[in-house]
Amino acid sequence: MAAENQHQVPPPPGLIASLAGLAKNCLHLLLSRLELAAIELTEVRDTLLQLSIVFAIAMLAAWFAIAFGTATLIYLCWEAMGWKILALLAGLFAVLAVALVLWGRSLVRQGKLGLSSTMAELKSDRDMLL
Template sequence: MQESTPSPRFFDSLRSLLGNVAAMARTRLELASVELAEEKARLMQQAFLGLLGLAFLSLGMIALTALIVILCWDTYRWQVLAGLVALYFGIAAYCLVRVRRQLQDAPAMFEATLAELDKDREALKS
């Protein structure tokens, strides 16, 4: 009885296929790491600028509130304060709604990587 042994060409083909799959996986991981680094840099920049803007906005609003109350101290002090409080809450609500909408509409992380992996999966199926 003769045993069937795989030909050397089979092992070469298998080795080549595994090498191609490994190279493809490496490329996809590199793409994912680049996207992650870009997302991290973008988020850090937005957080820094947002906090800096909020700090200066707070200082400006405190100074403006004090100025308006001092100007209206004798006649309409509580009405002016109530109006400013309503204005500040309105602006805060508007900003929070905008942030929420932007977070909901943001593209998915690793969108390009997932698209490439889907293409790879489809290519391997056919």
């Protein structure tokens, strides 16, 4: 009879133990999602830092190129066109500025700065739970 008692399966855990196990699993899931979000935020931060440094240097170089190029163009065309060269360059730079702003907006709309992996995992978790 003692051998029979040793081979019996222990009784299933009660309601409180099951709820504690569920809470423990939910906590582990939440912690893993927070870790994923932290890793992605670190990557986004590093990318934004690199992007801002490259952008600042590019802007400085572009301003010098624009300034020297414009001064040279005005000097060369002043006798033939007079003040019209200034209006032409102002229009050209305005069109260029609008095009660059639209391009920047399209980059932001592509969602490269979002937390795509984290949001996908959270959505799949929500779908599984509901």
